[in-house]
Amino acid sequence: YTPDSLPIMGRSGKVDGLFYAFGFCGHGFQLGPGVGDVMAELISTGSTRTLISPFDIRRFTDPTAIEIPLMSSLMSTGKLV
Numbered sequence: 001y002t003p004d005s006l007p008i009m010g011r012s013g014k015v016d017g018l019f020y021a022f023g024f025c026g027h028g029f030q031l032g033p034g035v036g037d038v039m040a041e042l043i044s045t046g047s048t049r050t051l052i053s054p055f056d057i058r059r060f061t062d063p064t065a066i067e068i069p070l071m072s073s074l075m076s077t078g079k080l081v
Contacts, residue, residue, distance in 0.1 A: 001025050009039065009055040019043055020057060 002008060002023040012018035021039050024031055038050045058065045 007055050008057045009052045010057065013058065
């Protein structure tokens with residue numbers, strides 16, 4: 001479980017070659033196959049076609065480091081669209 005009830009997915013900013021996928025608040029069994037596909041893509045290619053930045057562990061320490069397109073648009077323009 002995480003403070004915001006969202007999972008943590010992505011690469012470690014401190015340990016090279018370490019990737020995270022945890023904190024699914026009891027839903028990991030159902031989400032496991034999809035998360036496995038996304039993490040395999042991230043590990044093998046260095047990026048994903050799936051937006052996982054909202055699940056970056058840095059959201060707890062440095063929220064400004066996370067690039068979330070919708071939030072970036074809102075912050076820069078004050079509009080959602």
